[in-house]
Amino acid sequence: MNHDHYNDTWIREILNTVKTVAMIGASPQNVRPSYFVFKYLAERGYDMIPINPGQVGKSLIGKSFVASLREIDRPIDMIDIFRNADHIMPIIDDALTLNPLPKVIWMQLGVRNDEAAKKAEAAGIKVVMNRCPKIEYGRLSSEISWMGVNSRTLSSKRAPIPTQGMRLSLNRASVGGGGTDAADRAAKNKNDAV
Amino acid sequence: MNDRIPGFATLAVHAGAQPDPTTGARATPIYQTTSFVFNDSDHAASLFGLQSFGNIYTRITNPTTSVLEERVAALEGGTAALATASGHAAQVVAFQQLLRPGDEFIASRKLYGGSINQFTHAFKSFGWNVVWADSDDIASFERAVTPHTKAIFIESIANPGGSITDIEAISAVARQAGVPLIVDNTLATPYLIRPIDHGADIVIHSLTKFLGGHGNSLGGIIVDAGTFDWSKDNKYPMLSEPRPEYHGIKLQETFGNFAFAIACRVLGLRDLGPALSPFNAFMIMTGIETLPLRMQRHCENAKAVAEFLSAHPAVAAVNYAGLTSSPYYTLARKYAPKGAGAVFTFSLKGGYEAGVSLVSNLKLFSHLANVGDTRSLVIHPASTTHSQLDDDAKTRSGAGPDVVRLSIGIEDKEDLIADLEQALSA
Numbered sequence: 001m002n003h004d005h006y007n008d009t010w011i012r013e014i015l016n017t018v019k020t021v022a023m024i025g026a027s028p029q030n031v032r033p034s035y036f037v038f039k040y041l042a043e044r045g046y047d048m049i050p051i052n053p054g055q056v057g058k059s060l061i062g063k064s065f066v067a068s069l070r071e072i073d074r075p076i077d078m079i080d081i082f083r084n085a086d087h088i089m090p091i092i093d094d095a096l097t098l099n100p101l102p103k104v105i106w107m108q109l110g111v112r113n114d115e116a117a118k119k120a121e122a123a124g125i126k127v128v129m130n131r132c133p134k135i136e137y138g139r140l141s142s143e144i145s146w147m148g149v150n151s152r153t154l155s156s157k158r159a160p161i162p163t164q165g166m167r168l169s170l171n172r173a174s175v176g177g178g179g180t181d182a183a184d185r186a187a188k189n190k191n192d193a194v
Numbered sequence: 195m196n197d198r199i200p201g202f203a204t205l206a207v208h209a210g211a212q213p214d215p216t217t218g219a220r221a222t223p224i225y226q227t228t229s230f231v232f233n234d235s236d237h238a239a240s241l242f243g244l245q246s247f248g249n250i251y252t253r254i255t256n257p258t259t260s261v262l263e264e265r266v267a268a269l270e271g272g273t274a275a276l277a278t279a280s281g282h283a284a285q286v287v288a289f290q291q292l293l294r295p296g297d298e299f300i301a302s303r304k305l306y307g308g309s310i311n312q313f314t315h316a317f318k319s320f321g322w323n324v325v326w327a328d329s330d331d332i333a334s335f336e337r338a339v340t341p342h343t344k345a346i347f348i349e350s351i352a353n354p355g356g357s358i359t360d361i362e363a364i365s366a367v368a369r370q371a372g373v374p375l376i377v378d379n380t381l382a383t384p385y386l387i388r389p390i391d392h393g394a395d396i397v398i399h400s401l402t403k404f405l406g407g408h409g410n411s412l413g414g415i416i417v418d419a420g421t422f423d424w425s426k427d428n429k430y431p432m433l434s435e436p437r438p439e440y441h442g443i444k445l446q447e448t449f450g451n452f453a454f455a456i457a458c459r460v461l462g463l464r465d466l467g468p469a470l471s472p473f474n475a476f477m478i479m480t481g482i483e484t485l486p487l488r489m490q491r492h493c494e495n496a497k498a499v500a501e502f503l504s505a506h507p508a509v510a511a512v513n514y515a516g517l518t519s520s521p522y523y524t525l526a527r528k529y530a531p532k533g534a535g536a537v538f539t540f541s542l543k544g545g546y547e548a549g550v551s552l553v554s555n556l557k558l559f560s561h562l563a564n565v566g567d568t569r570s571l572v573i574h575p576a577s578t579t580h581s582q583l584d585d586d587a588k589t590r591s592g593a594g595p596d597v598v599r600l601s602i603g604i605e606d607k608e609d610l611i612a613d614l615e616q617a618l619s620a
Contacts, residue, residue, distance in 0.1 A: 031441040033448050036245035109450040132450065143247050145210060146255055148263030148459065149274040149452050154200065154208045159215035182390045183273050183420030183451045 001121055003114065003129050008152065011136050014104050014126060018077035019047055021133075022069060022102075024091060025082030026050035026060055033108070034082040035060070037134040041080075044137065049076070069094050078104040080133060081111065088113040092120050101125060108132055202269065202385065203486045210264030211479075224476045225258045244440055244448070244460060254464050258472040262479040266405070266415050267455075269384040269482075270397050273420030274455035276463060277413060277475060281380060281400025282312055283468035284414030288376065288396060290466065291432045291457045292344045295321025299345040300338045302329035302359065303590050304352035307580035309378070310591065313347075328590075332363045339371045344429065346373060350389050351381040351515070351530070353565065354575050354599040355592025356538035358515045358525035365393025372429070374422045380404070381537050381565070385489040386530045395422040396454065403566025404536075406478040407488055413470050413478050416458050420451030432457050439465075488568070488604055493533025495570075495610060496602040502611045503540050508548070508618045513592065514538040536602040537565045539575070545596045549574050552598060555617035558609060565601035570610055573599050 021041060027034045039061055042048040048063055049072055055065040066072060069079065069091075079095055079102050081088065088107065095102055096119075105120050107113070107129040117127040138144030139151045142159070200208070211222045230249040232238035240246040249255050259277050267275035278284040293299065301313055303326045313324040327334040329348055346368045348359045361377060368375035374395035379387060383404045389397050399405055401413030424433035424446045433453050436442035439461065446453040463469055493516070500514035515522035516534035526534040542548040552572075553561050559572040563579055573579065575593035588594055602610065 030243065030245070031443050036240070036243075039240070040246065110447065135450065138247050142212065145264045146247050146249060146257060146260050147274065147452075148255070148260050148267065148276050148455060150209075150264055150267035150272060152268070154204075155212045156208070158213040158218050182271060186419075186421035186423070186451070 001117070001127065003112065003117060003127070006128065006131070008140060011128070011131070012140050014078070014106075014128065015133065015137055015140065018104055020049070020074060020076050021046045021078045021080055022049045022051055022072060022076045023080045023082065024051045024069075026052050026055075026065070027082075028052075028055055028058060028060055033132070037080070037082075037108075037132060040134045041137070069098060075100050076102045078102060078106055080106045080108070082108050083111070085111055085113040088116040089119075092116045095120065095125070096123055104128065106131070106133060109135075205265070205268045206385075206485050207483050209268035210261040222258055222261045222476065222479065224472050225252075225256055226472050227256075228252050244443060244456075252472065253467060253469045254459060256469075256472050256475070259470050259475040262401075262413075262470075262475040262482075263415065265479055265482055266384075266399070266401075267417055269388075269485075270379070270417045271384075271388055271390045271419075272397065272417035272455075274452035275415050275417045276455050276458045277401070277415045277470040278463065279414065279468040279470050280412045281378075281398065281402060281414040282308060283466075284398050284400075284416050285309065285312060286316075287458050287462035287466060287468065288398060288416045289317065289322060289345070290462050291454065292374070292430060293320075293322045294431075296323070296342065297321075297344045298323045298325050298340060298342040299347055300325045300327050300335055300343060301347040302327060302349065302352065303587075304329050304355060304357055304359075304592060305347075305349055306353040306378070306380075307575065307583065307591065307593065310580075310587070311582055329357070329359045329364070332360065332367065335364055335367045336370075339367070343371055343373055345376055346371070347376045347378070349378040349381065350387045351535045351537070352592065353381055353537060354539050354579070354597070355513050356381075356515055356522075356535060357513070357592065358522040358529055358534070360525055361387075361389055361392040361394060361529065368395070369393070372426070381535050382530060383485060383489060385486050386493070386532055386535060390417075390419040390421070392529065395419050401478045402564070404489065404492070405482055405485065405566075407481040407485065407566060407568060408477070409564055409567035409569065411474040411477040411481075413474050416455065418452050418455035418458075422454065424453060432461055437461070489533065489536075491604040492536035492602060495604065495607040496536040496538065496600075497533070498607040499600065499602055499610055499614065500538060500540075502614065506615075506618060508543055510541045510543045510596070512538065512540040514540075537599065539592060539597045539599045541594070541596040542598065546576075549596060549598045551620075552617050555620040556613055557616070558605065558613040559600070565599075567601065568604050570603035570605060571601040575599050 050060040053067040104126045109132045112129040142151045263275040325338045327338045376396040377389035377394040378398045380400045397417040399415045424430045433446045449456045497516045504512040515526035559570045576595045580593035
């Protein structure tokens with residue numbers, strides 16, 4: 001699996017199929033990206049579970065914090081990790097003890113650990129690194145276009161009537177990463193230099 | 195259509211635009227409104243805190259303008275874009291994210307006269323110091339780098355001389371210095387040159403010129419290539435440090451490879467205020483739909499006119515990179531194989547007086563201070579756009595006293611040549 005670049009089709013399929021998402025490193029502070037990614041995904045219908053051992057007993061937008069993956073009482077489709085690359089391997093080891101296994105492990109913007117990714121992939125888990133599910137959801141639904149962002153999607157179909165002010169359909173024809181090659185190359189070079 | 199990459203002309207028509215969700219309108223509606231309602235106070239708070247995507251106020255985002263922004267970002271191969279009221283406004287907003295008082299940036303001497311003025315005078319009053327270099331001498335950029343250097347600025351095709359800049363060579367200098375390369379791509383448009391493919395980190399346009407293309411609407415735009423790592427050292431605190439304006443959010447950490455465009459929007463446009471009118475955005479994006487067709491015609495006409503002039507006995511020299519005699523011909527073949535643009539200069543054997551006489555004798559060419567119109571335009575830069583420069587600076591920027599600048603339109607080339615012929619022999 002090449003992690004320098006992901007096809008939109010592949011990302012879209014992940015976001016269209018996962019339902020339960022455990023977020024490791026979810027923060028109760030509303031200026032942290034983990035807080036508003038959590039909130040955004042919850043508002044779009046994902047069953048979100050915040051994991052942060054320092055916050056057990058409290059809740060995040062009404063969802064109770066748990067201390068670790070093993071304390072979750074239902075199958076997890078995706079683990080979204082807000083920890084830096086050095087902390088990924090123990091999380092993968094934990095995830096591999098789950099039954100059933102998660103379908104997807106997602107590492108946030110700026111986080112990449114190829115060794116950990118290989119280990120998860122060997123167990124049949126899909127891995128996404130150095131991406132944000134909120135940005136990808138916003139891009140593929142074209143909602144992010146309101147910020148002048150190149151969604152790399154085109155559509156001649158009428159967009160669905162916005163609910164809660166949002167454009168939500170992910171079912172748009174994809175331009176698939178053509179067009180921002182330079183940004184993809186820069187991300188790869190940065191990673192190679194580490 | 196799985197991950198098929200559409201061509202340039204398809205993007206020029208479609209990128210960013212989808213039929214309106216409420217009405218089904220196929221052309222992008224003009225959302226001529228200052229403000230947008232919130233669903234509830236929680237939604238309002240999340241928009242103000244940059245936690246949700248959405249519209250608050252047209253000074254910051256507007257659904258018509260955002261179509262234009264996404265379209266130009268797609269055509270340039272960038273991650274995001276931000277439209278502004280003019281090209282000049284785009285430059286102020288972009289540099290505000292990069293420079294603190296006392297900082298420096300290096301700029302090519304071969305620039306549009308308005309940019310030279312802005313950098314020399316207005317920027318100086320902000321404590322932003324321009325250091326000039328010569329785009330024909332790459333080493334002059336290397337020599338200009340100091341610990342205070344925060345960016346390098348060039349034009350892809352330089353105004354007014356029509357010279358082509360070696361973007362890749364200067365990009366290497368910027369990389370070595372650890373600063374972003376900003377390329378003003380106004381005269382080339384992404385149809386002729388895509389600077390990001392050659393190492394630019396930020397692309398700037400005056401949309402007023404070929405992109406809008408019809409001489410009817412001012413506008414500017416900043417395109418983020420998504421290539422620069424703003425957090426590598428502490429040189430760009432607007433992007434890497436917690437922002438007090440937004441409760442301590444760090445923009446690069448939050449927005450990744452489009453953080454620069456977001457900074458220009460939420461720190462620059464929000465606080466400085468030069469937003470583009472949605473009506474102008476509509477006019478410009480309508481122009482962009484025909485950009486490939488127009489640029490083909492502009493370039494075809496420009497080459498024919500340049501060839502005619504270079505064979506005319508009253509003409510001393512023609513500075514058009516599309517001519518084999520041009521010192522920039524090799525660079526033009528490399529960077530702009532589809533055409534060397536449609537703005538160039540020439541000088542007359544009769545000097546200053548002959549230039550003035552030519553301008554007054556032309557019947558089809560309009561004498562005015564703009565370029566990149568459907569109409570053919572003519573001007574004498576030394577007495578107008580470059581008049582505030584001293585004689586040395588005029589000559590260095592390609593606007594010496596004997597020089598006439600043409601911007602070739604999309605009329606029939608035979609009519610343009612006939613007009614020049616009668617004016618030269620009058």
